[in-house]
Amino acid sequence: MAGRHGQGDAAGDQGRSGAKAPGLDFPRPLTTVDIVIFTIRQEALQVLLVRRGSGPGEPFPGTFALPGGFVDIARDRDLEACARRKLAEKTGVVSPYLEQLGSWGSADRDPRGWSATHAYFALIPGSAVEAALAADVQWFPLEGTGVTPKLAFDHAEILQAAVQRLRNKVEYTSLPAYLMPKEFTLPELQRTYEIVLDRALEKSAFRTRMLSADLIEPIAKMRKGPNRPAQLYRLKKTAAPVYFARTFNAPE
Amino acid sequence: MAGRHGQGDAAGDQGRSGAKAPGLDFPRPLTTVDIVIFTIRQEALQVLLVRRGSGPGEPFPGTFALPGGFVDIARDRDLEACARRKLAEKTGVVSPYLEQLGSWGSADRDPRGWSATHAYFALIPGSAVEAALAADVQWFPLEGTGVTPKLAFDHAEILQAAVQRLRNKVEYTSLPAYLMPKEFTLPELQRTYEIVLDRALEKSAFRTRMLSADLIEPIAKMRKGPNRPAQLYRLKKTAAPVYFARTFNAPE
DNA sequence: GAAATAGTGTCTATAAGACAATATCGG
DNA sequence: CCGATATTGTCTTATAGACACTATTTC
Numbered sequence A, B: 001m002a003g004r005h006g007q008g009d010a011a012g013d014q015g016r017s018g019a020k021a022p023g024l025d026f027p028r029p030l031t032t033v034d035i036v037i038f039t040i041r042q043e044a045l046q047v048l049l050v051r052r053g054s055g056p057g058e059p060f061p062g063t064f065a066l067p068g069g070f071v072d073i074a075r076d077r078d079l080e081a082c083a084r085r086k087l088a089e090k091t092g093v094v095s096p097y098l099e100q101l102g103s104w105g106s107a108d109r110d111p112r113g114w115s116a117t118h119a120y121f122a123l124i125p126g127s128a129v130e131a132a133l134a135a136d137v138q139w140f141p142l143e144g145t146g147v148t149p150k151l152a153f154d155h156a157e158i159l160q161a162a163v164q165r166l167r168n169k170v171e172y173t174s175l176p177a178y179l180m181p182k183e184f185t186l187p188e189l190q191r192t193y194e195i196v197l198d199r200a201l202e203k204s205a206f207r208t209r210m211l212s213a214d215l216i217e218p219i220a221k222m223r224k225g226p227n228r229p230a231q232l233y234r235l236k237k238t239a240a241p242v243y244f245a246r247t248f249n250a251p252e
Numbered sequence C: 001g002a003a004a005t006a007g008t009g010t011c012t013a014t015a016a017g018a019c020a021a022t023a024t025c026g027g
Numbered sequence D: 001c002c003g004a005t006a007t008t009g010t011c012t013t014a015t016a017g018a019c020a021c022t023a024t025t026t027c
Helices: A006-014 A079-091 A153-171 A176-178 A186-197 A203-212 B006-014 B079-091 B155-170 B175-179 B186-195 B202-214
Strands: A030-041 A042-052 A069-070 A097-106 A113-121 A137-141 A215-223 A228-235 B032-040 B045-052 B068-070 B097-106 B113-122 B135-139 B218-225 B228-235
Touching: A006 B186, A030 A137, A030 A153, A030 A176, A030 A186, A030 B032, A030 B113, A030 B228, A042 B186, A069 A137, A079 A097, A079 A113, A097 A153, A097 B045, A097 B097, A113 A153, A113 A176, A113 B113, A137 B218, A153 B068, A176 A186, A186 A228, A186 B006, A203 B097, A215 B175, A215 B218, B032 B079, B032 B175, B032 B186, B032 B228, B045 B155, B068 B079, B079 B097, B079 B113, B097 B155, B097 B202, B155 B186, B175 B186, B186 B202, B186 B228
Parallel strands: A030 A113, B032 B113
Antiparallel strands: A030 A042, A030 A069, A042 A137, A097 A113, A215 A228, B032 B045, B032 B068, B045 B135, B097 B113, B218 B228
16 A cells, blocks of 8 residues: 555655654645534524635635634634634624534635635524624525525535534434523524424423423523513523434424 | 734635735644544454554654544545545455544644644444454454553544444444444344443344334345344445434433 | 413324243254 | 244333413503
């Protein structure tokens, strides 16, 4: 296996397992971090996108893209810190939920050269986000597993993976709780589940599942309205998401 | 938010969203791919490790590490191709299952500089692997979520994540089928599940689940032994893993 | 009281857990 | 027949799905 190509060996093996001098002066891929930021706005699942600049050499000028950018090795201690920095820059919010989604790397995904991006996805409450938004970003509602504008790079593919992962996990986890404001009612939480899944859930089963999980606790307040008031709840201090033993609807 | 640090901006924003000239001449992280390769050997879940060389400048000389190495941008079309190449180099096997595990990147995980690795995990059948193994690799049985030798870099952490992901998924997927030889019996498949999960499963429920899934098909052959023969099965052509609606044992 | 939504209860269906019963081989 | 393992069946339990019913507010 070794010694097939001169340059191949230099980059492929020397630095890690080769017996020759471990040169590190071979070309390295561009390294970026991108974040898929979800929220619930206007009764819809929405994702935050950035309009790309149009300076000289900018790929995909003027199109929309996921928030992100190059890893700054002088500034970012690790990948997650880099993701949190970019999240804060665009939203002014400390996300209650940030999960690594995957990485995409290839020779042709960026016209500037071989590049790899580390993609994350974040969930933030719909409330109180508007004010802190950066100037160049905008929310877009999800249509299926994508958005209306054509995205830069392979970001449509990354977004699709994020939506699929989110929808999939919502079937058996408490992730939508991270899309809720501090205080919320059970019907409101159920509505969030239904928006993400794009399908109605049984009220009774939903309540049983949520209340039997060690997830939320009632507070001494009710949500008033033109009808029967609803009990308000808040997330328990335990930050970890809950995993249920079953999905919501058994597949046919 | 923009313009906080001179160097920070150069690397962090210019190339992707800045309005200034998009220079690409800032330092890039080292980029590697590592693979956690699992198999079943000697009634145990085992992982493939490589002994690192001890040339000049080699970090962690002589210790064991996950198979992997630098991305070769001249040779590897994309990250997955890079992972498949390294898998084939070490095992001579085309893995029936390869999944992205996640990425780990930080300033200090590699003494040679800021580095990011894209980790994959692979499942290969225990049969017919021995012959094609590279010279510098070795199987190690899992003890809990790790192995006996101390691993290089942050590979113990990556291995732990892989084991947890595997055990977690085995609760509700057909992944262990990829650890089986071409022909196998239901009790043998159940044994594989039990080895990975390190816990006994109910025979009856297990059979019902496997047979009602569109996963395996009986062949016209039986496994003979000193007792009642068992029906032999093979995986159906459909390569995709099956996701069940429930986990095996409801958590307490 | 009517409308609207919150919350509970009742019945059924599905699949797992426990474990017994039966089947089929080699000796 | 005996030992061993494969395969099937029976009964119970837990939870989802469907959907009816009751509760509490505003108007």
